[in-house]
Amino acid sequence: MTELNCVLVFQEKAGTITAYYPYTKWRNILDAPNVGAMESDLYGHIGNTDVHVTAAQISNYDTAIAGLIEHTENADIHITAAERSAWTAGAQKAEQAAADASNALNLAASLESRVARVEDGLFNNITGNPFLVSFDALDGITLVKGVWNVERQRIEC
Numbered sequence: 482m483t484e485l486n487c488v489l490v491f492q493e494k495a496g497t498i499t500a501y502y503p504y505t506k507w508r509n510i511l512d513a514p515n516v517g518a519m520e521s522d523l524y525g526h527i528g529n530t531d532v533h534v535t536a537a538q539i540s541n542y543d544t545a546i547a548g549l550i551e552h553t554e555n556a557d558i559h560i561t562a563a564e565r566s567a568w569t570a571g572a573q574k575a576e577q578a579a580a581d582a583s584n585a586l587n588l589a590a591s592l593e594s595r596v597a598r599v600e601d602g603l604f605n606n607i608t609g610n611p612f613l614v615s616f617d618a619l620d621g622i623t624l625v626k627g628v629w630n631v632e633r634q635r636i637e638c
Contacts, residue, residue: 526532534542552558619629627636
């Protein structure tokens, strides 16, 4: 006979338990021993609130489950696949835009320095000596580049 995890409990009209039998241990209920001595243990178990769920707990569980169901069914608070895809695409575009902006700033800085050199050549007097060092002669100095202008006492390119 297959074991079933259940018991037979007989109760009189007054509410007292008269017998407690494991249901599948005996093939014939008449063969079951009288275990009425376990009555106090069984009542102790029945009244133990630490092992049984109370009506208040069930009410709390019902409230929590209802809240979870409501949350799950609320489509306005959940991210859809389309939204997630759009956010990912937007993030990729933003990363590319940041890289493009960085490249543009580097190019602009390079062009600014080149324009500054051209402006120096066009608008500034570059024939003067910006380092104002006077020489009477170049004795002991080997001139590598340029021409020594004796009249003006300067090196000219």
